[in-house]
Amino acid sequence: MTPLKALWNHLTATQVAPPLWLVVLSGFAALAVVAYPISWHYSRGLITIAHEGGHALVAVLTRRKLRGIRLHSDTSGVTLTRGRPTGPGMVATAAAGYVAPSLIGLSAAWLVADGRITLLLWAVLALLTCMLLMIRNVFGAVSLLVVGGAVFALSWFAPPDVQSAGAYAAAWFLLLGGVRPILELQAKRRVGHAPDSDADQLARLTHVPGTLWVLLFLLVSTASLVYGGYLLASRWLPM
Template structure:
């Protein structure tokens, strides 16, 4: 249990400290753009490519009805994708499916690699996939578990911060074409509503994922000395 808590505090430190966040934020961008891409495929939009940039931004290019439900779902999937992925990973980790989680991540990265359209994006995915493969193939199960817990905490915590940053940029007029503002134009519902919805989903995923990781139903009785 202390290792799980330590992994959580380590992930929180990485997300909270600006220099480390600037370096690691690209991993959240991979999940963000992957969410757009998956939503586009599921809504039968044509996926033309994904670009990842060195400033940790990214773009997913799709083609189809510019105002339909598919476009709304695709635009709305990005900011919640890291948190939802983190929740799914928390469920697998808590259930003991560490190896399945690692190989599932590798499969998702491989699928995403096929759609990358710039050199930096290719390098980013190969580096990330190489690290995951090394952990899954060359380390012991205990090491895999620690890495998995840290990665899940990072996704859950790291999924919240970009949403807060988004709203700050919107207040300063620095994000006129953000996902939230695109959704506002598509639905005529204010962008602030969409930011709040993104934040609600991410915080809920963090709470639920944390509950699974820490196994609170078992921890609380033990902490109070009851059955």
């Protein structure tokens, strides 16, 4: 067997599903992290990484020039692109951020439900590496290195049951954590504290009210949470 074939077999190998109690426990743990203000303050940066990664990926797919990504210690971030200031590419890039964590969480849930834990962990490492190449500030680089190091350690050193627990917890966290920033966004917009948010930029680009964009974000994230939760529990649901 060639090394490339062996690597592919390793990445695509399936792992035995953990017990149901571990899946439920990981979900409640993720919910506690998202719901508790202090833990959310420290973990929200992971959602920001997914948010800015969504902007960056769609910018590349729509052939906008990606100039760089910045992640800040207050859990905010910015993705800089160059290209037409209007048009479908700009709209898609602006719309991608708030739905990216939920859609990544849904993809993670699909892989986890299929037992592809190793493939999920290495896919995350690949995405983090691509983002690291475009980071333009020290805090952002350190953040990605820390997260990437943790994912690598989980994939390389942890036993299979620990990997499964970590993968389920990560999927739950992305699905649940993708909803809260959207609710926070609308709360800020209601009092006029987010005049340049993604929703307001989209309103200026499309002449569709920003509130409708927020509702679209919320619809996507809620649907992802419901279906992703179903996927994560599907092995134990009656057929």
